[in-house]
Structure formats: structure tokens, C-alpha cells
Amino acid sequence: MARYTGPSCRLCRRQNMELFLKGERCYTDKCAIKRRNYPPGQHGQGRAKVSDYGVQLREKQKVRRIYGILEKQFRTYFDKADRMKGVTGENLLILLERRLDNLVYRLGFASSRIEARQLVKHGHFTLNGRKVNIPSILVKTGDVIELKEKSRKITRITDSLDGVVRRGIPQWLDLDKDAFKGVLKSLPVREDITMPIQEQLIVELYSK
Structure with missing residues (x-):
């Protein structure tokens, strides 16, 4: 590709x-x-x-x-x-914004979208309990993104989660840091995209 x-x-x-x-x-x-x-x-x-x-x-x-x-x-x-x-x-x-790699980045599992894309391709995440490795999947409202159990000790991921305070989590997302899980609560509106x-x-x- x-x-x-x-x-x-x-x-x-x-x-x-x-x-x-x-x-x-x-x-x-x-x-x-x-x-x-x-x-x-x-x-x-x-x-x-x-x-x-x-x-x-x-x-x-x-x-x-x-x-x-x-x-x-x-x-x-x-x-x-x-x-x-x-x-x-x-x-x-x-x-x-609904792309899976973007949401992995927004939730703080990766420090950049490039890194998030790589993590998704390598199969470190599940979507609604199912393994996914396609960064371009469009996530729907209520979908759950979760880091696999065996991937929770990867240093680059844990370091990124520790530093997520710098970026902040958008209000349309919900992160359970202890469970390494995030949920798309609602679709973002234009005012939520501050870039x-x-x-x-x-x-x-x-x-x-």
C-alpha cells in the first residue's frame, strides 16, 4: 500500500x-x-x-x-x-475523526496518528471484542475500543496514556484508563474539532 x-x-x-x-x-x-x-x-x-x-x-x-x-x-x-x-x-x-486509528490516538493509546496506525495494523486492539487490524474502519456510536491483555505492558502505550493529560480527551469519547478501554459516546460536531x-x-x- x-x-x-x-x-x-x-x-x-x-x-x-x-x-x-x-x-x-x-x-x-x-x-x-x-x-x-x-x-x-x-x-x-x-x-x-x-x-x-x-x-x-x-x-x-x-x-x-x-x-x-x-x-x-x-x-x-x-x-x-x-x-x-x-x-x-x-x-x-x-x-x-471516526477512523479507528484517529480514535486510538484521541484516546491516548498512541502519541501520534502514525503510531496509532501502526499499533492497529499489528493487531493490538479489539473493536467490540473482535480483533481488528484495519486503521480506516469507521467506528460507530457506542463501539468499544480495547487494548488486548498481552499488549498492556508495552512501554510506548503506557507512556502515551500517562501523557494524555497534555492533549486531553475529547468530550465525545470516554476513556477507562485502568481497563485500557475507550468508548465513542457520540459523534463529534464541528465545534468539537478545534484544529x-x-x-x-x-x-x-x-x-x-
Whole structure:
């Protein structure tokens, strides 16, 4: 399966904002944005004029990189959101938030979505008591995500759970830290997604 294998910090610098792609490192002074707050490349510090199309494209790329999704799958999510009732842009963000790897990250079992995707692929979690290894599964209201018994001593997971206070648990999720279990209490609404995303720009881009 195709995936991005380049340097993660380069993506943050290209977007000129922290995308928190490297977990705890993003909260330290080693963060690339704090050290070199300009776009990567030979002409990164030069001035560049950006067209309306460029602004829309950059917004789409930002959301793709936040959730770690390639173009074909992202377009599939957009088409599904467009067919749903309601506002297309908001539907898109809610679909992305419902991904299993995103919820593993949101619940604090992983320090980044990249790490969460790896943990899911390696079969460390169950969904409603059943083994799952597909990060893109869309979780439904009331579904239970639980860490397997044999995986509860993995240091990277326990360290991430100990540091989850820094990020906080969204109010639409419920974490039982002692039982290594989380529940999707309700679907998120637009106000719950606090990341600086202008989803309308993505709708305008795909509507051309």
C-alpha cells in the first residue's frame, strides 16, 4: 500500500504550522517549526505569491497530512461526505475523526496518528471484542475500543496514556484508563474539532 515515507517535520514546515506528526517531540524545543519557522527547500525563505487555488490546495494537503491519508482515499471520503445529509465539509471532518486509528490516538493509546496506525495494523486492539487490524474502519456510536491483555505492558502505550493529560480527551469519547478501554459516546460536531481547518476551502477545491 502506498504511503508517505519522507521526513514528517518537513510537512509541518510546508504547512507553516504544527501538525503533531511526531508525538511528544512536537511539544519540545526540538520541534522543526520552533527551530526553522519557514518552508523547506532552497527557496523556503523567499516570498511567494499564492493564488486562490493554491490556498485551497494547501488546505486540502494540510487535512490529508494531519490524518495521514493519501489522495485517492481522501477523495473517497469527500465523495461519501458529499452524499450525506448536512454540510459537506463538516461531514468530511466527522468521517475522518471516526477512523479507528484517529480514535486510538484521541484516546491516548498512541502519541501520534502514525503510531496509532501502526499499533492497529499489528493487531493490538479489539473493536467490540473482535480483533481488528484495519486503521480506516469507521467506528460507530457506542463501539468499544480495547487494548488486548498481552499488549498492556508495552512501554510506548503506557507512556502515551500517562501523557494524555497534555492533549486531553475529547468530550465525545470516554476513556477507562485502568481497563485500557475507550468508548465513542457520540459523534463529534464541528465545534468539537478545534484544529485550525477551513473545510469550506476543500469543498470549493473539489467543486471546480
